[in-house]
Amino acid sequence: MSRPMRSSFIESARQAIAIEREAIDALTDRIDHTFETACDLIMQCSGRVVVTGMGKSGHIGKKIAATLASTGTPSFFVHPGEASHGDLGMITGDDVVLAISNSGQTGEVLTILPLIKRMGAPLISMTGDPDSVLAREAEANLDVSVPREACPLGLAPTSSTTATLVMGDALAVALLEARGFSAEDFAFSHPGGSLGRRLLLRVSDIMHTGERVPRVSPTTLLSEALLEISGKGLGMTTVVDDQGLMVGVFTDGDLRRTLDRNLDVHVTPIQDVMTIGGKRIYEDQLAAEALKIMDEVKITALPVIDRHNNLVGAINMHDLLRAGVL
Template structure:
């Protein structure tokens, strides 16, 4: 019985792989024309389709929208009952139907033509009504479904999804869409946090910045480290400019030297200068710097070189940068 399950699954995958491989030869001038129609569109790409084609259409619309081509899905049945008002003559309609004969889709074609919205179709039948009415038809036909009954949409939906992804990627590259552009449409994701979050968004400011003056005794600096809880303190001069830093690591090295914390000024044991980061840099850059030099906290400066904050590894962790 187990062997039967495995054989069936492998056969289904093989059939779908064949369907995908067949698409490569269909990426031609027709595909380029579809891209050009969309690129010249001043509105949005409105995707529509019924049943399984509708499910695939929703994913294609989402992929287009997240990769620089404004897009949304409209259910063709709902379009006939008011949602057609969501479509304008400045939009491009991408209609999906394996048979090219889906009645709910065909019903709205005259209205789309009347408003002047260009129609791109994805069908498995280039001679179908839908394909013939479109300015461009993308051929997503398959020899057979992965379903042994050749009934359940399997290979056909896979081929349609891959063609939609190919369209989205081609448009993405044509638009010069960047990783930062992608992040702007995914601000809640890890990539968005890495590419959009600035040090200033998560740093400690004001009284929460650990800082002592150069004449502060080491014992006083240890109290400041303990109070602020960032594992370090900055050392500033009379003008508030940072001149050094003292960390937990510096403390361990200092104790190894048998230095009296009650009489030694922090200026004698601090790390002069030390590493820092600017407040307008990406939080991901702070993480990279900490990893490179094996430290857990950084002073934050503005572009004038003044101390304006502090950040540590826990802040990056809480912000989801790590």
Template sequence: MTTSFIDSALQSIAIQREAIEALSDQIDDTFTKACEVIMACKGRVVVTGMGKSGHIGNKIAATLASTGTPSFFVHPGEASHGDLGMITSQDVVIAISNSGKTAEVLTILPLIKRMGAPLISMTGDPDSVLAREAIANLDVSVPKEACPLGLAPTSSTTATLVMGDALAVSLLEARGFSAEDFAFSHPGGSLGRRLLLRVSDIMHTGDRIPRVKPDTLLGRALLEISQKGLGMTTVVDGSGMLVGIYTDGDLRRTLDRNLDIHHTAIHDVMTVNGKTIHDDQLAAEALNLMEELKINALPVISRSGELVGAINMHDLLRAGVI
């Protein structure tokens, strides 16, 4: 019985893979036309579809909206009962129907045409009413459904979803949509934190920065490391400029040299020209640098070289950057 389940699953995946591969031959000048129409849109892209096509349309609208193309979904049944007022002549409508004959979608076509909103269709039948009425029809026809009965939308919905993603990505690249733009539409998630959070937002500042003068004895410097809890201390001159750093690793090397911590000044054992990060850089950049160098903390400096903070791996963890 288990083997039968696996065979069915593999067959379904194979059929849907073939459907996706077939899409490559269905991307033509019509796809370019659809992209050009959407790029010229002064309003929003309104996606509509019934049943499973509606579920796919909802996702396509969400993907478009999060990648720089303002978009929302309107249920065609609700559109006939008032929601059509959400569509204006400045918008572009994407209507999805595998058959191209869905009654609820065809019912609102005359009204969409009357208000002058350009219509793009996604259908599995380029000769259908919906395809003929559209300014551009994206062909999402498939050789067959993965459902052995040929009834449940499977390959057709997968192909439509992939076509929608292709449309969104093409528009994203045409707009020059950046990772930072993407983050602004995802401020609540970990992705947003990685792309928007700056080092200055989470670094230790003021008295929380471990720092000593160059002539500080090593014993006193170790006390500073212990009190501030970052596993290192910065070394600054009289003008507040960073001149060195002393870490747990430096301490191990100091002990190997049998130096007296009560008579050795920090400037004799500190690391000069150690790694730092600027306060205006992304917190994710600090994480990448720490992971690359296998270190746990970094001094934070301004663009002029002045020490302004300190950051460690625990700060990044607490901020959700990791």
């Protein structure tokens, strides 16, 4: 067998992508009242979306079920072959069944249709043949037919599985928006990932507290304040009054401006050179918000206050890095 020329690899790959793009583009006009019916059935469901499909359709179905579940629509996958041998008990009349079959004639799927109908679970199908048995039996059939497969033999499911996956994503996104599903809701489903850390971690979870927080009074001499800055290692110090309220902050930037004025650090009180007020963040805000503030104003540390302006801590870029927020 002769080896193909390397240029044919590139041509074949580009052709495959073009064919699959064609299949995806064809889906746009099929997002119609039938798609709305499918969404309504799922929104009205008090149970879960049970996805089923054989072979490659089953692999795509598992991904669709996972996407639905992580975006606010409880869902799981049931293998249709296993359903005929006991797993049908996982489905109830309160559920919605999403059955996937490119031909719409898959035997294992058709076998369990009467039982699904008998228990009263609404049926949504995704098929490549709107006149198939599965499509006709469904309350809503989502047409995922494709002009041709990317496989030059027309045998391996390629364009058809891509179109099905994209239709599943469209369904998940439409439901997500209808439910008002938020980024924080998403994070609760992904607490172990970096996204979960960014969206769930609060400033109070990682801030410095107690003696680790640099603080001086307004009358503290600048020389003493510099010792506080170097001793606490955050590149700044807070300025706090007798009631514990934060009145200002002194940073490396303030120090440079002070030196430019040729002020004597041994006689100058910090209140004369501090930034009044200064950037700060509330302890109950997300750590990601602290990162946003630091990035916007090009600083590396922030004082942390409570809702009464009491100083309660400090946070810096290294804290965010260690916590996986950065």
